[in-house]
Amino acid sequence: MHINIKREIRESSTGKAGIIILVIMIMLALLAPLIAPCNPYHQSPMSLLPPSFSHWLGMNHVGQDIWSRLLYGARTSLMVGFGTGALATLIGTAAGISAALIDGLYERIMMRVIDTLIIIPMIIVVILLSAYIRPGVITLILILSFLSWQGGARVIRAQTLSLKEKGHIAAARTFGASRLYIAWRHIVPDLGPILLVDFIYNVRRAIFLEAGLAFLGISDPNMVSWGTMMRDALSYSYLDAWRWWLIPPGIALSLTIVGLTFIGHAAEPVIEPRFREVGIA
Amino acid sequence: MFNKHNISIYAIAFIFILMLNFILPRMMPGDPVMAIYGNEALVAMTPELKAQLVERFALDQSLWQQFVAYFSGLFRGELGYSYYFNAPAVSVILGRLPWTLLLVGTALLISTGLGIVLGIESGWRRGSKTDRTLLSTLMSLNGFPDFFLGIILLIGFGVTLGIFPLSGALTPYSGLSGIALMMDILKHLFLPVGALTLAYLGGSYLLTRNTMITVIKEPYMLTAKAKGLSQRRIEYHHAGRNALLPVITRTGIWVGKIFTGALFLELVFAYPGIGYLTYEALMARDYPIIQGVFLVVAISVLLANFLVDLFYSRLDPRVRHAY
Numbered sequence: 001m002h003i004n005i006k007r008e009i010r011e012s013s014t015g016k017a018g019i020i021i022l023v024i025m026i027m028l029a030l031l032a033p034l035i036a037p038c039n040p041y042h043q044s045p046m047s048l049l050p051p052s053f054s055h056w057l058g059m060n061h062v063g064q065d066i067w068s069r070l071l072y073g074a075r076t077s078l079m080v081g082f083g084t085g086a087l088a089t090l091i092g093t094a095a096g097i098s099a100a101l102i103d104g105l106y107e108r109i110m111m112r113v114i115d116t117l118i119i120i121p122m123i124i125v126v127i128l129l130s131a132y133i134r135p136g137v138i139t140l141i142l143i144l145s146f147l148s149w150q151g152g153a154r155v156i157r158a159q160t161l162s163l164k165e166k167g168h169i170a171a172a173r174t175f176g177a178s179r180l181y182i183a184w185r186h187i188v189p190d191l192g193p194i195l196l197v198d199f200i201y202n203v204r205r206a207i208f209l210e211a212g213l214a215f216l217g218i219s220d221p222n223m224v225s226w227g228t229m230m231r232d233a234l235s236y237s238y239l240d241a242w243r244w245w246l247i248p249p250g251i252a253l254s255l256t257i258v259g260l261t262f263i264g265h266a267a268e269p270v271i272e273p274r275f276r277e278v279g280i281a
Numbered sequence: 282m283f284n285k286h287n288i289s290i291y292a293i294a295f296i297f298i299l300m301l302n303f304i305l306p307r308m309m310p311g312d313p314v315m316a317i318y319g320n321e322a323l324v325a326m327t328p329e330l331k332a333q334l335v336e337r338f339a340l341d342q343s344l345w346q347q348f349v350a351y352f353s354g355l356f357r358g359e360l361g362y363s364y365y366f367n368a369p370a371v372s373v374i375l376g377r378l379p380w381t382l383l384l385v386g387t388a389l390l391i392s393t394g395l396g397i398v399l400g401i402e403s404g405w406r407r408g409s410k411t412d413r414t415l416l417s418t419l420m421s422l423n424g425f426p427d428f429f430l431g432i433i434l435l436i437g438f439g440v441t442l443g444i445f446p447l448s449g450a451l452t453p454y455s456g457l458s459g460i461a462l463m464m465d466i467l468k469h470l471f472l473p474v475g476a477l478t479l480a481y482l483g484g485s486y487l488l489t490r491n492t493m494i495t496v497i498k499e500p501y502m503l504t505a506k507a508k509g510l511s512q513r514r515i516e517y518h519h520a521g522r523n524a525l526l527p528v529i530t531r532t533g534i535w536v537g538k539i540f541t542g543a544l545f546l547e548l549v550f551a552y553p554g555i556g557y558l559t560y561e562a563l564m565a566r567d568y569p570i571i572q573g574v575f576l577v578v579a580i581s582v583l584l585a586n587f588l589v590d591l592f593y594s595r596l597d598p599r600v601r602h603a604y
Contacts, residue, residue: 014416014417112293116293119291119582120298120583121537123541123544124574124575124578124582125298125301127544127575128301128302128305129305212426212544215545215548216544216559216560217564218563230428230432234549238440246436250426250429250432250433253426254429255424257425257426258420258421258425260424261423265487
């Protein structure tokens with residue numbers, strides 16, 4: 001497991017492309033309040049205006065500045081993505097490591113819960129929950145996290161089981177280290193790359209689902225989201241407006257997910273060194 | 282034959298889904314009749330009807346009795362009455378299901394077949410220009426959400442070029458039959474299937490390519506070469522066939538996806554399957570349909586996964602001892 005994940009990603013050209021795309025998106029999201037020319041919520045009578053010097057991407061059907069909404073949409077998307085990624089990976093790690101280190105009833109119950117959640121189609125559960133709750137950013141992060149940690153937990157448990165048998169952990173145990181100490185000091189650092197890949201997949205799925213739910217119109221209507229923009233714009237597809245209203249949020253969303261896919265792919269050799277790219281370096 | 286562990290997790294999942302469907306509307310603030318029946322019922326609501334509904338769901342009784350009433354209704358195959366579609370929820374849902382199966386089934390078949398061929402070609406020529414172009418193109422495609430791909434195809438081929446119909450699954454009131462009807466259905470199917478195929482292609486391609494890369498290093502590849510077999514034969518019969526197993530496994534896992542795979546995309550083309558039905562029901566707040574779709578889809582996916590599991594444990598005896 002002694003492979004340098006930073007080098008792995010930096011040396012793959014797709015990995016580099018992914019990092020660049022993601023950094024740009026994060027910058028746009030962070031700087032949104034500074035660079036957005038208008039308040040994304042402010043409505044004006046100038047509806048369905050084509051792009052102009054003062055409104056780069058024109059105005060939408062209720063006279064909101066599309067470029068400003070695009071910038072704030074990046075905030076929603078990345079907040080839901082990274083929030084869910086962090087929380088789901090945290091839950092998955094805790095569940096996976098504890099199931100591997102603690103035997104007996106606890107392990108059996110935990111594995112039952114993980115296996116059950118794996119066979120339940122998460123997307124339809126999320127849709128049902130959202131239909132009733134109409135989640136905003138925080139609620140969405142909670143719902144998505146509690147429904148998407150199980151896949152990672154299973155992988156993490158399997159890896160922990162094999163790590164557990166390694167010499168240095170047996171040594172630590174003979175010195176009287178507690179399970180918590182072993183988990184934190186020896187297992188988590190060795191799991192690093194797997195956790196990163198798990199995190200990236202969780203972020204990716206959350207971003208896709210946030211946009212999808214908004215596109216269906218079942219998230220908090222006050223949330224500025226790329227999915228909502230595409231949904232609103234689609235109902236005006238007979239106008240030319242799709243060029244500056246529908247395509248930009250679609251491209252932004254796709255680019256973000258593609259960036260994450262690239263990073264995930266570049267990080268994969270860390271788990272499976274046979275896949276290291278030749279010629280793509 | 283089939284181990285107890287698997288049966289029990291499916292049973293737990295099934296109960297979880299039933300509980301969710303039962304508890305959620307009853308936890309909502311306000312009138313439970315509203316939460317169960319939705320906005321449309323409110324228009325038709327008279328004191329008599331309301332009393333009838335309250336009695337039907339035992340809403341004035343204890344939670345336990347409500348659960349018994351709900352469960353015995355389900356057992357008789359009742360999912361409630363949709364006031365928006367003015368029909369029992371079961372018949373509305375079952376009427377839409379074939380369209381989704383047609384759409385996603387076709388897309389899964391094409392994308393898996395194409396993904397395998399491209400994956401074999403790409404893995405065989407690993408590091409070459411063809412491989413790099415295929416890899417970066419398909420990986421990017423993999424990141425595009427299916428509904429955005431659908432929007433691009435819709436605007437490109439439907440709105441701008443006007444070659445394909447914009448929405449629906451067939452031309453309404455056309456009176457077509459036989460071959461003409463089939464052509465009409467295929468024409469409506471083309472763009473949504475295209476979008477889904479493009480969205481799924483990356484997955485089967487990447488997996489085939491990955492296994493191909495590990496397979497071509499096996500000693501039997503050298504043997505095949507030493508035997509003087511043609512390159513095509515080695516590529517497809519020796520390497521390709523062995524690279525297929527994980528892809529088949531994954532396609533099995535994806536069988537469940539056949540019910541959920543087009544939830545967002547159907548909305549783009551107003552394709553009258555389960556996804557579009559969900560959308561219509563969400564817009565009308567027609568909860569019997571939403572709950573019914575949830576139940577039918579969740580249970581179909583469970584059943585599909587269960588059958589696939591059963592099939593594998595017969596196919597590959599190692600799986601049976603995995604627990």
